[in-house]
Amino acid sequence: MGCKKHDGHAGGCVCDAVQSIKEAQDKVEKGADCKNSCYDKLLSPKRHHRSGSDTVPFMLQNKKGNYFYSVGGVGTDHCFQTVFFRVEKVDEKSCCATLSLLRPDTDIELDGCCVDPTSICAVDDLERTGYCIEVDLDCFCAIQCLDPDLVGGNNHHHGCCK
Template identity: 70%
Template sequence: MGCKKHDSDTGNCVCDAVAAIKEAQDQVDDRVDCRNSCFNNLLSPTNNNNGLDTVPFTLQSKSGGYFFATGALGRDDCFQTVFFRVENIDEKNCCATLSLLRPDADLDFDKCCVDPISLCDVDELERTRYCIEVDLDCFCAIQCLDPNLVGDIDKHKCR
């Protein structure tokens, strides 16, 4: 069964989840139904958000692998990540601008794919201004993570 077989706003469950995350980041409200659902506001004041403004998440491809991106190309502080923050979303076309969240531990990559076990070594994510544009139709799974993982934004700029 493909991802577009769900009853949802756009016909794509990942697109709908990213739109919900963007809404949660844009406005803090008091809706709380499930602690880790991408469709609920993890940044709600009733969740003791302490000024948090990011719902970090990972994406998986239709083949089941983690989607990853590289930030700071051509620099000494180049990094790879599977952790993202939504910055903007075009729900009509199911496309989004995602900023890369830099993990505090190096992720292990084997040729094309990240070793899922290496994700367990990550204790903190740092916001960056490195961004990518993605077609959310290319993904079949999204996992929201604890907003407390995310630290302050660094000095990098979207390119």
Template identity: 65%
Template sequence: MGCKKHGCDTGSCVCDALANIKKAQDKVERRDDGCSNSCYSDLLSPRGRDNRRDARDTVPFLLQGKDGKYFYATGGIGTRDCFQTVFFRVESIDEDKCCATLSLLEPDMDIEFDKCCVDPTSLCDVDEVERTRECIEVDLNCFCAVQCLDPDLVGDIDKKRHHHHHHGK
């Protein structure tokens, strides 16, 4: 039984948003809807800020279930670099089934949990997330909210972990 029965039956706005993010990552789109962090604005075009990287190809985002709780995943299981994250990048999407492959973006600090759930206030302390090659398959019908974040949050996929706040050498 799919989880669509328990969630938002109104369709798949999360599915649509992720499909749009994927398109934007594949080819920078031009569209402005007045939100600074909208999933439909000029996601990867420079915003007149200091661009740390030339090729920005990741729109990081958070997902929330119908209970408002942040969706999280654990990466690096079985290694010393095990981590939890609520930050994801869409790698591929099947719009017919509304399923997606997401890669985990590793935050530069540990996310706090309050019993079962991510403590949202702990997310305010994250300065950077790094791309990883850890992936997860998700049914997008299970989510009711997607929040896009600034592409400048994302560090380099092959940068070594645990070098907090060291820009340059």
């Protein structure tokens, strides 16, 4: 059970945040041909940001504060665990979303059911992948947006889940 109050009129702040991230990413993608796009600056306001930054990476936590993680590449030589995601689609009515998995440049360590936070701190680069999951955003109580510069530019897996 998530944190959302199910009284018919209470909104889910995680769902709202993910929807806002998706809208910002869409605006950047639509303005990709314009080098002075305001939305490009919105996603990566640093002076020397990576060009083509169209991803706001984020992490999700449950009501106990545990990081949500997923696994990509199962059955391949490139299997990985991640707590880093990119929103691809959001259904506003059901608050369900398609998230693509972002592969960290270092392994994320699990201690039983929980992610070791020190392994998260060692990550300084994320790569977009072609692996996606469907989630119910009402099951999460916290979202932490990260610097778009963590994601290595536009790579070949762009738009994997649309």
